[in-house]
C-alpha cells in the first residue's frame with residue numbers, strides 16, 4: 001500500500017450524508033384566526049441510499065412533510081435541502097427543474113395519463129426534461145418492472161398492480177436520487193403490494209437511491225430501513241430496521 005494514501009484522513013462514509021434534510025421546518029395553513037400547524041419545527045434527515053417510512057395518525061402531517069421535502073409545497077419557516085441543494089427559496093422554475101431531474105414521485109392513485117400507452121407514460125418524464133426518449137431505454141425500464149409485454153397497453157387495459165408498476169417505471173426512468181412515495185401500495189392487494197415493495201427495495205439496494213414513503217401499512221413500513229412516526233406535526237418516535245409487529249405495536253401506542 002502507498003504510505004501517502006495510508007496517512008490521508010478517512011473520508012466520511014457517503015451513506016451518512018442526507019439526500020434530503022429538513023431543518024426546523026414549520027408549515028402553517030390558514031389564517032391567524034384558523035391556523036393549522038401541519039408541521040411544527042421538524043428536524044429530520046433522510047440518508048442517501050436509505051428507505052424511510054413515515055407513519056402517524058390521520059392529520060399528523062405526513063403528506064405535508066412529503067410535499068415540503070419534495071419541493072411541491074413551500075415551508076412557512078425553516079430550510080429544506082435536496083441532494084445538497086438548498087431549495088427553500090428556489091424559484092418555481094428551479095423547483096420544476098428539480099422535480100424533473102433529481103426527484104421522482106409515486107402516488108396511491110398512480111396518476112397515469114389515460115390516453116397514453118404504458119411506454120408513452122414512462123417516457124413522459126424524459127420528454128418533460130427536454131430529452132428525446134430512446135424506445136430501448138423505456139422498454140428496458142418497463143421490463144425491469146415485469147411489463148415488457150404491456151408496453152402498448154393504456155392504463156385502463158392494465159390491472160391496478162400493473163398500473164402502479166408503470167407509475168414506478170415512470171418514476172425510475174430518470175434515475176432520480178430521491179423517490180417520494182405517498183401510499184404506493186394503498187390501492188393494491190397484499191401480493192401485488194409485496195411485488196411493488198420489492199421493486200422499491202431494489203432501487204435502494206441496487207441503485208443507491210433514497211426513498212421517502214408515507215404509509216399506513218405496517219407491512220409496507222417494515223420493508224423500509226427506518227420508520228419515523230409523526231404526531232401533531234412533530235416527529236415523536238422512530239424505529240430502525242423494524243418488523244411488521246414492532247411497527248404495528250408502536251403505531252397502536254401513538255394512535256391511542
Ligand SMILES: Nc1ncnc2c1ncn2[C@@H]1O[C@H](COP(=O)(O)OP(=O)(O)OP(=O)(O)O)[C@@H](O)[C@H]1O
Nearest residue numbers: 029030036038056057058059060061062063064065
Ligand atoms: N391545504 C390545506 N389547507 C388547510 N389545512 C390543511 C391543508 N393541507 C393539510 N391541512 C391540515 O394539515 C394537517 C396535516 O395534514 P396532512 O395531509 O399532512 O396529514 P396526513 O398525516 O397526511 O393525514 P392523512 O393520513 O389523513 O392523509 C391536517 O390537520 C390537515 O387538515
